[in-house]
Amino acid sequence: xxxxxxxxxxxxxxxxxxxxxxxxxxxxxxxxxxxxxxxxxxxxxxxxxxxxxxxxxxxxxxxxxxxxxxxxxxxxxxxxxxxxxxxxxxxxxxxxxxxxxxxxxxxxxxxxxxxxxxxxxxxxxxxxxxxxxxxxxxxxxxxxxxxxxxxxxxxxxxxxxxxxxxxxxxxxxxxxxxxxxxxxxxxxxxxxxxxxxxxxxxxxxxxxxxxxxxxxxxxxxxxxxxxxxxxxxxxxxxxxxxxxxxxxxxxxxxxxxxxxxxxxxxxxxxxxxxxxxxxx
Amino acid sequence: xxxxxxxxxxxxxxxxxxxxxxxxxxxxxxxxxxxxxxxxxxxxxxxxxxxxxxxxxxxxxxxxxxxxxxxxxxxxxxxxxxxxxxxxxxxxxxxxxxxxxxxxxxxxxxxxxxxxxxxxxxxxxxxxxxxxxxxxxxxxxxxxxxxxxxxxxxxxxxxxxxxxxxxxxxxxxxxxxxxxxxxxxxxxxxxxxxxxxxxxxxxxxxxxxxxxxxxxxxxxxxxxxxxxxxxxxxxxxxxxxxxxxxxxxxxxxxxxxxxxxxxxxxxxxxxxxxxxxxxx
Numbered sequence: 421x422x423x424x425x426x427x428x429x430x431x432x433x434x435x436x437x438x439x440x441x442x443x444x445x446x447x448x449x450x451x452x453x454x455x456x457x458x459x460x461x462x463x464x465x466x467x468x469x470x471x472x473x474x475x476x477x478x479x480x481x482x483x484x485x486x487x488x489x490x491x492x493x494x495x496x497x498x499x500x501x502x503x504x505x506x507x508x509x510x511x512x513x514x515x516x517x518x519x520x521x522x523x524x525x526x527x528x529x530x531x532x533x534x535x536x537x538x539x540x541x542x543x544x545x546x547x548x549x550x551x552x553x554x555x556x557x558x559x560x561x562x563x564x565x566x567x568x569x570x571x572x573x574x575x576x577x578x579x580x581x582x583x584x585x586x587x588x589x590x591x592x593x594x595x596x597x598x599x600x601x602x603x604x605x606x607x608x609x610x611x612x613x614x615x616x617x618x619x620x621x622x623x624x625x626x627x628x629x630x631x632x633x634x635x636x637x638x639x640x641x642x643x644x645x646x647x648x649x650x651x652x653x654x655x656x657x658x659x660x661x662x663x664x665x666x667x668x669x670x671x672x673x674x675x676x677x678x679x680x681x682x683x684x685x686x687x688x689x690x691x692x693x694x695x696x697x698x699x700x
Numbered sequence: 701x702x703x704x705x706x707x708x709x710x711x712x713x714x715x716x717x718x719x720x721x722x723x724x725x726x727x728x729x730x731x732x733x734x735x736x737x738x739x740x741x742x743x744x745x746x747x748x749x750x751x752x753x754x755x756x757x758x759x760x761x762x763x764x765x766x767x768x769x770x771x772x773x774x775x776x777x778x779x780x781x782x783x784x785x786x787x788x789x790x791x792x793x794x795x796x797x798x799x800x801x802x803x804x805x806x807x808x809x810x811x812x813x814x815x816x817x818x819x820x821x822x823x824x825x826x827x828x829x830x831x832x833x834x835x836x837x838x839x840x841x842x843x844x845x846x847x848x849x850x851x852x853x854x855x856x857x858x859x860x861x862x863x864x865x866x867x868x869x870x871x872x873x874x875x876x877x878x879x880x881x882x883x884x885x886x887x888x889x890x891x892x893x894x895x896x897x898x899x900x901x902x903x904x905x906x907x908x909x910x911x912x913x914x915x916x917x918x919x920x921x922x923x924x925x926x927x928x929x930x931x932x933x934x935x936x937x938x939x940x941x942x943x944x945x946x947x948x949x950x951x952x953x954x955x956x957x958x959x960x961x962x963x964x965x966x967x968x969x970x971x972x973x974x975x976x977x978x979x980x
Contacts, residue, residue, distance in 0.1 A: 440769070502871065504867065504870070504871060507866075507867070507870065530873040530874065530875055531873070533870065533871055533872065534873040537871060537872070538865060538867075538871040539866060540868065540871075542862035542864060544865055544868040545868075546865060546868065546869070546883055546886075546887070547865075547886070547887050548886070556803065556869070556872060556883075557872040557873065559824060559876050560869075560873070560874050561872075561873055561874065569874070575784070585786060589979055606868070609868075609872065610872065611873070645740040
């Protein structure tokens with residue numbers, strides 16, 4: 421993919437730099453607390469600029485969805501929030517992201533990732549038992565003592581609505597579970613570290629509708645205890661689960677608002693075109 | 701007409717590939733059968749428990765050579781496996797592209813060095829300064845032979861571990877080192893063990909590097925610093941001797957060595973296939 425030619429790029433960059441800022445001032449819903457706050461974030465893979473001046477808020481204990489066509493930068497943005505992009509060579513970020521007012525680039529990376537957990541597109545359980553998968557995070561972080569770990573595993577599995585299905589086979593391999601169960605296992609594994617924010621990168625893209633519905637129910641329950649950011653290809657899913665929705669296009673955040681506004685009354689033509697299926 | 705030609709070409713090629721396959725498999729079966737008939741038939745308990753007898757005296761065995769081979773392989777494993785394994789970890793997980801290329805190229809060259817040259821290397825390094833042949837120098841020669849394959853097989857098996865597992869661990873706050881030791885290596889364990897076993901099996905039959913390092917011994921070796929008998933060198937000495945019963949002993953030794961190598965091979969393959977079954 422080519423970077424856009426300089427003239428229109430600077431034009432749009434300017435807009436997306438100022439636009440969400442205005443939004444934050446104008447439309448910041450009453451009573452919402454900012455959990456994560458990005459300001460003027462640029463992202464480069466080598467010479468290719470994948471994100472252009474993203475500025476936005478993720479509100480505490482709310483579900484925020486990112487939608488947009490493939491390659492629009494929504495997953496890239498998600499991966500900057502817990503600095504998972506750092507494993508990629510040549511990836512470079514400038515701009516600011518604050519977690520509860522703290523600069524995430526100044527935090528110790530493993531401390532950040534304990535606070536901002538992540539679930540991936542395809543279920544990726546470790547080739548270990550169900551129990552050891554859940555216990556992995558607390559064990560490596562030394563956060564739960566030896567005797568407490570059993571209760572902690574149970575509690576995490578309950579939070580992910582998986583306990584009843586696996587309580588009799590905790591010591592079987594996690595590979596024996598179905599795809600949907602594996603994905604909930606991965607959510608439970610992330611929850612076991614007690615993250616404040618949970619990033620979900622297209623968590624249902626490899627699941628059937630029933631498994632998808634279970635994950636969506638789960639997202640709904642989790643938002644009491646956790647801030648959730650979800651990237652999805654499925655617009656209906658965003659409409660169903662998210663309180664706020666951001667629309668990405670060609671590395672820019674075109675529009676960010678209440679989910680109902682985005683889907684019923686978008687301010688931008690591009691958003692409307694995408695929502696109504698005129699492209700993408 | 702054309703279809704007739706096509707059928708004829710098909711028949712010729714099919715028989716050609718079939719014959720070649722048969723030759724390849726047949727050679728192995730022939731060697732196995734020949735060794736079994738000549739060596740297996742005269743194999744006695746004495747072969748495993750007694751020392752070689754002087755020329756002309758019937759009976760005796762090669763207990764010292766069996767133990768010698770085991771000692772040599774133990775030293776070789778202690779040298780080749782840690783270096784090869786950690787080198788493989790480096791290449792798979794940390795190596796920069798340019799440097800890794802050089803290392804891989806060098807290991808391939810080392811792998812191509814004739815085994816007798818490796819023997820001379822160990823001879824120069826240990827035997828010359830010490831002034832006498834030793835078990836240690838033989839083990840070193842075999843160990844050096846193990847390094848290139850150990851590096852490459854460890855690297856391959858570590859690389860085969862999906863990126864998604866590494867990401868899963870790092871997203872839970874695991875450092876790179878912790879990810880490697882708690883997720884990547886355990887996930888590759890079966891492959892790594894198989895690689896080591898196949899490597900041991902490969903050097904078990906090496907003769908040339910032992911001729912002027914471990915040398916050979918008609919009696920029990922008096923320690924790691926002293927020369928020792930080994931099965932391959934024993935086979936060589938006995939097979940070129942003019943005595944009929946020695947030649948018979950060489951057949952038996954060949955049979956035992958082949959069985960040893962075959963057992964290691966089959967066990968290694970079984971570990972790998974069983975593991976592959978459980979993981980998928």
